[in-house]
Amino acid sequence: MSRARRASTRAPLWLLLPAAVVLGGLFLYPMYQLGLLSVLDFTQAQVSGGQPTRFVGAENYTRLLGDSRFWEVLLSTVLFAAACVLATLAVGAGLAVLLTRVSRIPRLLLSLAAMAAWAVPAVSGSTTWMFLFDTDLGFVNQLLGIEGFNWMYDRYTAFGLVGAVVVWASFPFVMVTLYAGIEAVPKSVLEAAALDGAGAWRSFWQIMVPILRPVLAIVVIQSVIWDFKVFTQIYIMTRGGGLAGQNLTLNVYAYQQAFASSEYGRGAAIGVVMTLILLAVTLVYLRALRRSGEQL
Amino acid sequence: MTVTLERPVASAPATRAVKRQNRLAWIARHSIAIALAIMFVTPVVYLVLLSLMTSDQALTSDYWPNTWHPENYLRVFRATPLPHYLLNTVLYAVTATVLTLVSSVPAAYALAKLRFRGRNLMFLVVICVMMLPPQVVTVPLYLMWARYGLTGSLAPLIIPALFGDAFCIFLLRQFLLTIPGEYLDAARVDGCGEWRTLLRVVLPMARPGIAAAGLFQFFYCWNDYYGPLLYTSENEQSWTLSLGLASFRTVHHVDWNLVTAATVLAMAPLIIIFFFAQRSFVQGITLTGFKG
Numbered sequence: 403m404s405r406a407r408r409a410s411t412r413a414p415l416w417l418l419l420p421a422a423v424v425l426g427g428l429f430l431y432p433m434y435q436l437g438l439l440s441v442l443d444f445t446q447a448q449v450s451g452g453q454p455t456r457f458v459g460a461e462n463y464t465r466l467l468g469d470s471r472f473w474e475v476l477l478s479t480v481l482f483a484a485a486c487v488l489a490t491l492a493v494g495a496g497l498a499v500l501l502t503r504v505s506r507i508p509r510l511l512l513s514l515a516a517m518a519a520w521a522v523p524a525v526s527g528s529t530t531w532m533f534l535f536d537t538d539l540g541f542v543n544q545l546l547g548i549e550g551f552n553w554m555y556d557r558y559t560a561f562g563l564v565g566a567v568v569v570w571a572s573f574p575f576v577m578v579t580l581y582a583g584i585e586a587v588p589k590s591v592l593e594a595a596a597l598d599g600a601g602a603w604r605s606f607w608q609i610m611v612p613i614l615r616p617v618l619a620i621v622v623i624q625s626v627i628w629d630f631k632v633f634t635q636i637y638i639m640t641r642g643g644g645l646a647g648q649n650l651t652l653n654v655y656a657y658q659q660a661f662a663s664s665e666y667g668r669g670a671a672i673g674v675v676m677t678l679i680l681l682a683v684t685l686v687y688l689r690a691l692r693r694s695g696e697q698l
Numbered sequence: 699m700t701v702t703l704e705r706p707v708a709s710a711p712a713t714r715a716v717k718r719q720n721r722l723a724w725i726a727r728h729s730i731a732i733a734l735a736i737m738f739v740t741p742v743v744y745l746v747l748l749s750l751m752t753s754d755q756a757l758t759s760d761y762w763p764n765t766w767h768p769e770n771y772l773r774v775f776r777a778t779p780l781p782h783y784l785l786n787t788v789l790y791a792v793t794a795t796v797l798t799l800v801s802s803v804p805a806a807y808a809l810a811k812l813r814f815r816g817r818n819l820m821f822l823v824v825i826c827v828m829m830l831p832p833q834v835v836t837v838p839l840y841l842m843w844a845r846y847g848l849t850g851s852l853a854p855l856i857i858p859a860l861f862g863d864a865f866c867i868f869l870l871r872q873f874l875l876t877i878p879g880e881y882l883d884a885a886r887v888d889g890c891g892e893w894r895t896l897l898r899v900v901l902p903m904a905r906p907g908i909a910a911a912g913l914f915q916f917f918y919c920w921n922d923y924y925g926p927l928l929y930t931s932e933n934e935q936s937w938t939l940s941l942g943l944a945s946f947r948t949v950h951h952v953d954w955n956l957v958t959a960a961t962v963l964a965m966a967p968l969i970i971i972f973f974f975a976q977r978s979f980v981q982g983i984t985l986t987g988f989k990g
Contacts, residue, residue, distance in 0.1 A: 417808040419804075422820075429835065439838060500730065512732075514739075517973065517976065519741075520972065521971075531741060539757070541744060620869075633833065661928070670837045676831070
């Protein structure tokens, strides 16, 4: 017994070592460096050692926060991601329910189509949709009879198209997971509810949703993570942020500031601001989960 | 199909109306399902059709090849560095996935099944890291890899996998929570140390969860565009498929048939893997959800 106890107090350290190293070495240390860089004037000249690094205090931050472009990008990031999350969940959940209610062949077809959409790499997916929505040659414009209409000129059609690609690529996960979850709900429970006179709507909200809650939690978390991190589709479809940067989101903006113009200090300041925002979102979410009695 | 209950005897016309309505609803559901399936798969089919055209026809608005050219798939191998990109992608995806699993499983196990001080804090940190987009810490990481002269190679993409991945740890932990503690206690009573318990008892039971986490990771790496763009764009020798495909759009922009052929080749392995692994993937995720 004493041996077992000793093992179980010491073992976690070994087991956690890899994770501790990643969190320390690849997260906490970069975070520290990030904070440090964000108060320096650090550009290509400093990287190559041509000029000494210079401490500029909050200058990177005041410049960033005083830049109306930054706030605009922040707003469109949040709205775009929220729209993508909602659309993904709605489409995925709707189709999962639809799957349970159609016969075998359409179910197979729909699953296969979703699998194909899921498996297409983000780069290829973006390119393909650009083919389909091409100004002159695109299938969609031909179909709608609007040859010559460029979807990327207008800010909102461009965001809409990128959002459609994001949803197209991420709904299958939601659909497949929820479908499997719904199928796993014991039929006897539902039958009992029906016997007790519960309608479809009521048995959905009072039986399905509570049973599926853990699955739903994973699906929601995953969607939020994915959609706030969208980079590829925007970067490729709008060629790095659209006309005059009208389709920039924070991820692309940070990348451009830091690497396209080699303003590392400025890029670091954006990174710090993003981190604070996302940490706040995460903590609010965790609190909400805990309050609703979810044990994560 | 759905719950059928003996209805109390209803008047005949009412039953007929209900039947009619049910039939209409059935037709509506099925047509919606089929229409959506067609819609979702259109981009993929369109891509395949384009890849089988001549390069002249690919520049027109046709969507059905006049003549079929499956040899495009051979040409793309000779005309572009596709095999090279493919090799890099496989190298990146396979090693990163294996390393991530090896390092994440013990961490997930400790977070799920062992009690120690700081466990909740550590889990909180894992969740926070999971939420952060990679762009956040790129600047310092990039400068660090540049200092060691490793930018332009695949090393900055693969080495971090040695240290686990936050989402992987999270997913595995959720899965491991479903394993009843009695199994672990039994193993300990039999004199297994934590490592033996992990290897002999936990691993076999956690196989679906590990498969799901591994697939997630593999897909992520295969599709990763940001990482390769950041670290390898300066050196074409290290380009992966995603980077290569994105560049095809500009370099080979006249040969759309070849561009699309390369695209089809890049996604084919994923579709195939997916097709076979789908069941265990879904099983892994849903079992995660149904913890006791």
